[in-house]
Amino acid sequence: MTSTYPRKRPQRRSEVPHGPQHNTGLRQIRDTLPPAPAPCTVEPAPHPVGEEVPPELLALVTHHCRRINAYLARAQHLQTLHGTSMKQWQRLVLYTLTDALAHNHLLVGTLAAYLQRQNLDAELLRRYLQSPDPDRYITREAVQHLDGLTDAVPEEAAEPVWTVVGRHIARDGG
Numbered sequence: 697m698t699s700t701y702p703r704k705r706p707q708r709r710s711e712v713p714h715g716p717q718h719n720t721g722l723r724q725i726r727d728t729l730p731p732a733p734a735p736c737t738v739e740p741a742p743h744p745v746g747e748e749v750p751p752e753l754l755a756l757v758t759h760h761c762r763r764i765n766a767y768l769a770r771a772q773h774l775q776t777l778h779g780t781s782m783k784q785w786q787r788l789v790l791y792t793l794t795d796a797l798a799h800n801h802l803l804v805g806t807l808a809a810y811l812q813r814q815n816l817d818a819e820l821l822r823r824y825l826q827s828p829d830p831d832r833y834i835t836r837e838a839v840q841h842l843d844g845l846t847d848a849v850p851e852e853a854a855e856p857v858w859t860v861v862g863r864h865i866a867r868d869g870g
Contacts, residue, residue: 723826726826726827727827727828729827729832730832731829731831731832732805732831732832732833732834732835733835734835734836735831735832735834735835736809736831736834736835736836736838736839737812737831737834738809738812738813738834738839738842739813740812740813740814740815741813742813742814742815743814743846745814751869752845752846752865752866753807753810753845755845755865755866755868755869756803756806756807756841756845756862756865757803757807758869759865760799760800760802760803761803763796763799764796764799764800764803767792767793767795767796767799768792768793768796770792771789771792771793771796774788774789774792801833801835802835802837802838802841802858804825804833805833805834805835805837805838805841806838806841806842806845806862808821808824808825808830808833808834808838809834809838809839809842810842810845810846811824812830812834813842818830837856837858838858840856840857840858840859840862841858841859841861841862842862843859843862844858844859844860844861844862844863844864844865844866845862845863845865845866846862846866847863847866
C-alpha cells in the first residue's frame, strides 16, 4: 500500500537542492564576492538604542525591498514582453537584475555600516553578513546613505545622491 501523504510519494520530491547543499552553495557564492573598490570602515559613534528597531532602519528595509521586488517582478514580466526576441530579453533582463542587485548591496552595506557605527563586535558583524570580509558591502555610497538616513551633516558641500535618498526615506518612512 502506498502512502497518501504527499511528501512520501517520490514523484512529489523536489529536484532543487535545499537544506545543507543549498546553504553550502550560497556560502560559496558569498565567499567569492569581491571586496568593494573603495571599502569603508565606519568609526563607532553609538547612539543609545532601545530594544526596538529604529524606525529609520525599518523604513530603509521597506524602501529597498520594494525597489528590489519591483525589479525582480519586471525581470519576470520581460518574458511576456520580449519572449520572442533573445537580444531584447537578455539586454533588459540583465539591466533589471543588476539594478536589483545594486539595491540589495546598498541595503546590506547601509545596515552593516549602521551596526559598525553602533560598535557591534566585528566578529559578530562578519557572522551576520556571512562573510569573512564586511568590506564587501560597506562602500562610500552605503555610508553616505546611512548619513542621510540618520540625518548626519555631510562633509561635502553638495550632498551626495544617496545622502539625499536616505533623508527622504527617513522622512517619509520608506
